[in-house]
Amino acid sequence: xxxxxxxxxxxxxxxxxxxxxxxxxxxxxxxxxxxxxxxxxxxxxxxxxxxxxxxxxxxxxxxxxxxxxxxxxxxxxxxxxxxxxxxxxxx
Ligand code: SF4
Ligand code: SF4
Numbered sequence: 001x002x003x004x005x006x007x008x009x010x011x012x013x014x015x016x017x018x019x020x021x022x023x024x025x026x027x028x029x030x031x032x033x034x035x036x037x038x039x040x041x042x043x044x045x046x047x048x049x050x051x052x053x054x055x056x057x058x059x060x061x062x063x064x065x066x067x068x069x070x071x072x073x074x075x076x077x078x079x080x081x082x083x084x085x086x087x088x089x090x091x
Contacts, residue, residue, distance in 0.1 A: 022068070027054070031071030033086040035064060041083045048075035048084065 011017055039062040048057045051074050056065040076084040 026067045028067045028069050031089055033071045033073060033088055035075050035084045036087050038083040043081055047078050051075060051078045
């Protein structure tokens, strides 16, 4: 317990004091579903890139950053040609 901060040490509003730190934290471990893209049928319209709240899908390079994608499914919902499937993660 000695390494934990008390509530008095936490910034008011729990604001982030080290922006950009999430690059070092693999937030993708929170994910229950992963977006699987059929890149062969992707039209490169970039809508998933625009809508993704985490900036973790890159149609130009046919790449999803699974270390940081949280599996929200917004990309699959917004893809106009429905080439993204949300697949349950298996632990
Ligand atoms: S599931 Fe959510 S976080 Fe992951 S790539 Fe799609 S929009 Fe981004
Ligand atoms: S929204 Fe769908 S078609 Fe458009 S770039 Fe993303 S995966 Fe490809």
